[in-house]
Amino acid sequence: MSSWYYPGFPKKMVFISTRSGLRMAFSGSSLTQVTNSSNGPRTVPLSYTLLEGQNTHPPLVFLHGLFGSKTIFASEAKALAEQTGRKVLTMDARNHGDSPSSPDCSYEAMSADLEALLLKLGLTPCVLIGYCMGGKTAMVLALQKPELVERLVVLDISPTLTTAFPEVWTYIKAMKSLKIPKELYFSEAQKLADEQLSQYIKNPGVRQYMLNSLRMINGQYIWNISSEALSQQMDKIVDFPQIQGNYSGPTLFLRGANSNFVQPDDHPKIKHLFPQAQILSVPKAGHLIHTDQPQAFLTSIQNFLS
DSSP states (O other), X not given: OEXXXXXXXXXXXXXXXXXXXXXXXXXXXXXXXXXXXXXXXXXXXXXXXXXXXXXXXXXXXXXOOTTOOGGGGHHHXXXXXXXXXXXXXXXXXXXXXXXXXXXXXXXXXXXXXXXXXXXXXXXXXXXXEEETHHHHHHXXXXXXXXXXXXXXXXXXXXXXXXXXXXXXXXXXXXXXXXXXXXXXXXXXXXXXHHHHHTTTOOOHHHHHHHHXXXXXXXXXXXXXXXXXXXXHTHHHHHSOOOOOSXXXXXXXXXXXXXOOSSOGGGHHHHHHHOTTEEEEEETTOXXXXXXXXXXXXXXXXXXXXX
């Protein structure tokens, strides 16, 4: 296993909880160094973890959702690496985890970041497995650069404007309201954070998902995401860009049976952009399919790969 990030790159704006309340802080500069591209958005270098594999089948690439990080799919990545023998890549999207910040939260920019990393690591063509925001990023790359994607898995999201997530602003408010004394051990801090989040977020699975982004950095407990950048461009994140053409490779849309993120009205758009798409539901699963029904999730992925 190799875990990697670009040392020396400026960190993101973070919220720091102190005894006196919440304050804004910067670790390094608020400006992010980027790579210029003459053909598209400027890219940022993504932090990633790569699990090595022995066979020659296309590698699996996991993309987390909004407010997530590469640790979200750590156990699933390990399981699939062991079961399939393939290389498995997880990464932090821009403005998340250990990846740099950027004011551009468009899917064109996030897919350009992904493309740059895949080409750098020599991991194309690959199997993209994207959840929610990561699913939209995966769809954009597949539509724009189909030669890089051997097959596509989209987890509980559609290539449309997402209207099933009005609570996103509640989540941001909950993160900003967090107050954790720096003297606490990390396990105690997680427990207290969960208690405070529960005032706004009733679903324990969602709280656990978000707690994966809680970090102790420079003696303070912070959310390791760029909430300000994400808040300012939330309209782009919940939408989906207009892209010409389609992706004709094997595609699986896997939705939670108890989730309303993928609606029957979305199916024509899915089939138009992804003609080979299968649309399957996982029983007794909500939006967080991989945590609600972990074995069914892994089985669905394995069946699609075979």
